[in-house]
Amino acid sequence: MIRVYGMSGSGNCHKVRMVLEALRQPYEWNEINPKKGETKTASFLAMNPNGQVPAVLLDDGDALVESNAIMFYFAEGTTLIPSDRLARARMLQWLFFEQYSHEPYIAVARALRKFHPDPASQQAVIESKMAGGYRALEIMEGRLAESPFFAGERFSIADMGLYAYTHVAEEGGFDLERFPAIEAWLARVEAQPGCTRMT
Amino acid sequence: MIRVYGMSGSGNCHKVRMVLEALRQPYEWNEINPKKGETKTASFLAMNPNGQVPAVLLDDGDALVESNAIMFYFAEGTTLIPSDRLARARMLQWLFFEQYSHEPYIAVARALRKFHPDPASQQAVIESKMAGGYRALEIMEGRLAESPFFAGERFSIADMGLYAYTHVAEEGGFDLERFPAIEAWLARVEAQPGCTRMT
Numbered sequence: 001m002i003r004v005y006g007m008s009g010s011g012n013c014h015k016v017r018m019v020l021e022a023l024r025q026p027y028e029w030n031e032i033n034p035k036k037g038e039t040k041t042a043s044f045l046a047m048n049p050n051g052q053v054p055a056v057l058l059d060d061g062d063a064l065v066e067s068n069a070i071m072f073y074f075a076e077g078t079t080l081i082p083s084d085r086l087a088r089a090r091m092l093q094w095l096f097f098e099q100y101s102h103e104p105y106i107a108v109a110r111a112l113r114k115f116h117p118d119p120a121s122q123q124a125v126i127e128s129k130m131a132g133g134y135r136a137l138e139i140m141e142g143r144l145a146e147s148p149f150f151a152g153e154r155f156s157i158a159d160m161g162l163y164a165y166t167h168v169a170e171e172g173g174f175d176l177e178r179f180p181a182i183e184a185w186l187a188r189v190e191a192q193p194g195c196t197r198m199t
Numbered sequence: 200m201i202r203v204y205g206m207s208g209s210g211n212c213h214k215v216r217m218v219l220e221a222l223r224q225p226y227e228w229n230e231i232n233p234k235k236g237e238t239k240t241a242s243f244l245a246m247n248p249n250g251q252v253p254a255v256l257l258d259d260g261d262a263l264v265e266s267n268a269i270m271f272y273f274a275e276g277t278t279l280i281p282s283d284r285l286a287r288a289r290m291l292q293w294l295f296f297e298q299y300s301h302e303p304y305i306a307v308a309r310a311l312r313k314f315h316p317d318p319a320s321q322q323a324v325i326e327s328k329m330a331g332g333y334r335a336l337e338i339m340e341g342r343l344a345e346s347p348f349f350a351g352e353r354f355s356i357a358d359m360g361l362y363a364y365t366h367v368a369e370e371g372g373f374d375l376e377r378f379p380a381i382e383a384w385l386a387r388v389e390a391q392p393g394c395t396r397m398t
Binding site: 062066088090099100 | 257272338342
């Protein structure tokens with residue numbers, strides 16, 4: 001049985017849940033609370049020396065980390081990864097965009113507003129994330145004005161990856177109503193198997 | 200002919216050069232200077248709305264961006280990508296680690312020290328990058344103490360990706376002598392085709 005170690009409020013962890021649900025792959029979810037130090041225990045650090053969720057233990061005991069690499073592992077050989085070489089690279093391009101130009105702004109602003117014990121004390125940091133977050137949303141809007149999904153005509157794990165924090169971007173203070181192509185795409189993603197909102 | 204748009208002092212751009220050299224793939228290098236606004240022109244933004252180097256124009260005119268996705272595209276079907284499914288996901292795991300937990304610290308500290316017109320004015324930002332950079336190096340040291348290359352027994356584009364900014368980490372103020380496994384790995388990487396130091 002695949003064991004997932006994740007935090008339910010984390011978009012990065014939600015990606016793992018979505019891909020496993022989409023593929024109807026049985027798994028055991030182990031809820032991890034980083035605030036209680038549960039990502040810094042010796043057993044957790046043995047899975048991920050970087051001390052971050054999600055981490056996955058495969059059947060033979062191998063650990064795999066980094067949400068987008070985990071999605072890739074499970075999705076290989078399925079329609080969630082394009083069979084065309086350029087579309088496959090395009091999918092990875094958007095997954096790297098997600099980790100470098102989207103998550104550090106939108107996910108961080110959301111985490112501080114939603115989970116910090118005193119969000120008001122974090123106002124300056126939150127404000128510093130808004131321009132970068134809107135920039136990422138503008139770039140997504142441009143792509144979605146020309147293509148139904150990020151890798152091209154078909155849904156892929158690039159869409160799952162970008163959905164994870166975009167569908168809760170308003171919790172980070174971002175106004176999605178400015179982005180009609182993103183809003184239409186969110187609805188298309190939610191029509192795919194396994195693609196549920198975070199609870 | 201493949202056209203690469205890059206800046207020679209950038210590790211992200213150097214990755215593209217390394218993979219093309221390793222594969223003996225002919226290409227045309229177009230030097231781009233972001234400080235002269237060359238990543239914000241209409242023609243550059245048509246290739247990459249994110250306004251970042253590197254960007255690649257393929258033979259049929261398709262643009263591809265994000266250094267690690269570009270490496271993946273060219274390396275597919277070669278020994279630079281492991282044929283084993285878990286090793287392939289492991290390779291991607293380390294490439295996502297590179298973009299999220301390594302580049303934002305080590306590359307940024309280096310860029311400010313090496314390329315900023317007044318590095319002394321950036322001392323506080325540089326200092327704020329040191330702990331994260333050393334943390335990334337410690338995690339790499341741990342992996343390399345157990346495995347010759349990041350994906351496993353064989354050299355892959357994960358090594359190229361991490362080599363790009365690690366071999367110049369001292370320009371960012373990081374002391375690599377603390378990391379003997381990294382130093383031995385740098386030499387192993389430099390013994391691979393195409394893997395030259397940045398000039």
